[in-house]
Amino acid sequence: MTQLFTNLNLSITTSGGTPYFLVSKDNRIRFDIDYVDHNILNNIFSLLSISSTYLNLIYLDNVEEFGEKYREDTSTVNDFFQTNECEIISIKDEEDNNKILNFHQIKNCKENDILNYILYISNGGYSNLLYFYNDSMIIKISSDILDIVHEDSNIITLMKVQFNSLYDKYYE
Numbered sequence: 001m002t003q004l005f006t007n008l009n010l011s012i013t014t015s016g017g018t019p020y021f022l023v024s025k026d027n028r029i030r031f032d033i034d035y036v037d038h039n040i041l042n043n044i045f046s047l048l049s050i051s052s053t054y055l056n057l058i059y060l061d062n063v064e065e066f067g068e069k070y071r072e073d074t075s076t077v078n079d080f081f082q083t084n085e086c087e088i089i090s091i092k093d094e095e096d097n098n099k100i101l102n103f104h105q106i107k108n109c110k111e112n113d114i115l116n117y118i119l120y121i122s123n124g125g126y127s128n129l130l131y132f133y134n135d136s137m138i139i140k141i142s143s144d145i146l147d148i149v150h151e152d153s154n155i156i157t158l159m160k161v162q163f164n165s166l167y168d169k170y171y172e
Contacts, residue, residue: 018140018147019131019138019140019147019149020140020147020149020171021171023149024153025171025172026153026156026157027149027150027151027152027153027156028147028148028149028150028156029147029148029156029159029160029163029167030145030146030147030148030167030168030170030171031145031146031147031148031163031166031167031168032144032145032168033121033122033141033142033143033144033145033146034122034144035166036118036119036122036146037119037122038115038119040163040166041115041118041119042115043162043163044148044159044163045111045115047155047158047159047162048137048148048150048155050111050114051111053134053136054107054108054109054134055108055109055111055114055132055133055134055139056105056106056107056108056109056132056133056134057077057081057105057106057107057109057114057130057131057132058089058103058104058105058106058130058131058133059072059077059103059104059128059129059130059131060072060101060102060103060128060129060130061088061102061103061104062102063099063100063101063102064099064100064102065096065098065099065100066098072128072129076117076120076125076126076127076128077117077128077130080113080116080117080120081106081109081113081117086104086105086106087104087105087107088102088103088104088105089102089103089104089105090102090103091103109132114132114139117141118141118146121141121142121143122146126143127141127142127143129142130142136150136151136152137149137150137151145168
């Protein structure tokens with residue numbers, strides 16, 4: 001298993017599932033992306049202290065199988081996070097030895113770029129398999145959910161109290 005989120009003892013693998021399901025319910029919160037607006041996102045970022053820390057970005061760029069490369073549409077990601085520094089991380093699929101997943105990693109993303117990208121997705125924009133992360137948290141954004149995993153359960157508890165009517169309690 002390739003560890004990409006080593007401090008949280010989590011990884012991105014095809015068999016491992018999303019980080020949301022790999023941690024205790026005390027360390028995670030999920031929002032329906034349709035209910036995330038600018039004010040809510042600013043409040044979430046404030047509780048997570050995004051402005052005083054860094055967040056890296058990792059996203060699936062392409063899949064190699066039998067020598068063929070199948071690219072994901074990454075134009076949206078590239079529009080929001082323009083950088084020349086991009087590390088490629090290749091992971092062999094645990095279920096299919098013929099498949100390699102190639103992720104791109106961009107370090108130290110700007111808070112405003114992250115906010116704008118999430119708002120773009122919440123307004124119906126195209127979403128890649130994408131994670132924002134640092135040593136203490138992972139934020140996964142997709143076309144329908146915003147997952148937050150944090151090593152500090154107190155922060156998640158505060159979020160669950162503040163956003164009690166908004167967060168998704170289905171898997172609680």
